[in-house]
Amino acid sequence: xxxxxxxxxxxxxxxLDVLGGLVQRFGAFWLGLGRLETHLLxxxxxxxxxxxxxxxxxxARSGSTLLHEVLAAQxxxxxxxxxxxxxxxxPYWWRRASANLRPTAPRERPHRDRVWITSDxxxxxxxxxxxAFFPRCHDPSVCNRLTAQTRHPAFEHFYQAHVxxxxxxxxxxxYVAKANYHVARLxxxxxxFPDARFVIPVRAxxxxxASLVRQHAWxxxxxxxxxxxxxxxxxxxHFEFGLDRRPLNLGEPERVREVLRAxxxxxxxxxxxxxxTMMYEHLAHxxxxxxxxxxxxxxxxxxxxxxxxxxxxxTILKHCALPDDQRALARFAAGIQxxxxxxxxxxxxxxxxxRQETAPAANQWGY
Numbered sequence: 001x002x003x004x005x006x007x008x009x010x011x012x013x014x015x016l017d018v019l020g021g022l023v024q025r026f027g028a029f030w031l032g033l034g035r036l037e038t039h040l041l042x043x044x045x046x047x048x049x050x051x052x053x054x055x056x057x058x059x060a061r062s063g064s065t066l067l068h069e070v071l072a073a074q075x076x077x078x079x080x081x082x083x084x085x086x087x088x089x090x091p092y093w094w095r096r097a098s099a100n101l102r103p104t105a106p107r108e109r110p111h112r113d114r115v116w117i118t119s120d121x122x123x124x125x126x127x128x129x130x131x132a133f134f135p136r137c138h139d140p141s142v143c144n145r146l147t148a149q150t151r152h153p154a155f156e157h158f159y160q161a162h163v164x165x166x167x168x169x170x171x172x173x174x175y176v177a178k179a180n181y182h183v184a185r186l187x188x189x190x191x192x193f194p195d196a197r198f199v200i201p202v203r204a205x206x207x208x209x210a211s212l213v214r215q216h217a218w219x220x221x222x223x224x225x226x227x228x229x230x231x232x233x234x235x236x237x238h239f240e241f242g243l244d245r246r247p248l249n250l251g252e253p254e255r256v257r258e259v260l261r262a263x264x265x266x267x268x269x270x271x272x273x274x275x276x277t278m279m280y281e282h283l284a285h286x287x288x289x290x291x292x293x294x295x296x297x298x299x300x301x302x303x304x305x306x307x308x309x310x311x312x313x314x315t316i317l318k319h320c321a322l323p324d325d326q327r328a329l330a331r332f333a334a335g336i337q338x339x340x341x342x343x344x345x346x347x348x349x350x351x352x353x354x355r356q357e358t359a360p361a362a363n364q365w366g367y
Contacts, residue, residue, distance in 0.1 A: 023235070105118070201305075273358050
């Protein structure tokens with residue numbers, strides 16, 4: 001295929017765009033269909049245990065995709081996959097219907113970070129379920145945090161049944177999801193699943209913010225040229241960067257407004273530094289004050305993962321109570337290295353600003 005005919009990494013096929021729009025527009029219908037699926041599978045679901053679900057959650061560009069891929073590759077682990085968008089609400093029926101579809105050819109994902117995907121690749125799509133029941137969960141003007149005191153019986157029944165249906169469809173025993181926004185829901189999740197396991201990646205501020213700055217600029221350019229890609233991001237629950245970037249409100253509205261003001265003023269680095277600080281101060285506070293979340297969590301430093309990948313992966317699998325497959329570990333570890341595929345976009349002044357803004361939070365994480 002010549003460069004002139006190679007699809008843009010932001011290309012979204014028209015049929016996928018139309019289907020996504022229909023699912024979004026007729027959300028109540030798809031929720032009803034999901035409940036019908038649950039009703040018809042009631043007997044099978046009663047004998048499908050849901051134990052020790054695993055959640056990878058942290059600020060984007062911290063290594064969460066890699067960790068999701070490693071965990072999803074383990075035997076008897078189910079997860080959402082690229083092909084599940086947008087028919088996410090009936091996971092068992094869709095998996096039966098798509099069982100004989102051949103995976104698409106490998107392609108590098110839009111992030112240009114050497115992650116190659118097919119239609120069968122693990123994907124972070126769980127957020128669609130949360131948006132269906134918590135319609136303001138990505139509204140920065142309100143608190144997006146859920147606590148152990150939060151109650152939403154309709155969501156909880158639908159969600160637990162959904163995960164069981166996915167386990168049934170994949171004939172799996174364990175569920176794993178990459179869900180970065182769960183940093184605002186850890187205490188809620190550990191109430192729903194007292195035996196849950198959380199994998200929280202953290203990355204040194206300078207390298208992390210450099211990656212976020214680059215990705216945001218790249219996604220803005222791509223979405224301006226390919227508007228369907230913006231709709232895809234919104235419908236699948238991705239607001240980390242791009243034209244509809246939205247910070248999480250973790251209960252400190254003035255700090256959120258400060259982040260937004262910095263971005264609106266074109267102060268990209270300062271805005272990201274403020275957001276990094278807010279995010280990881282929140283996580284440090286939750287880990288310090290919620291014993292159940294702390295016991296369920298392993299923190300994975302991006303730098304440690306790159307320096308000693310096999311040892312780091314083995315520790316993660318042990319925390320998640322997953323088998324330690326030496327060959328699989330070696331295969332993943334061989335491809336893990338510090339990113340060298342883009343120039344650092346930060347100036348010395350930017351680095352000084354990051355150090356000033358993030359120092360207190362960074363110290364709590366050993367940076």
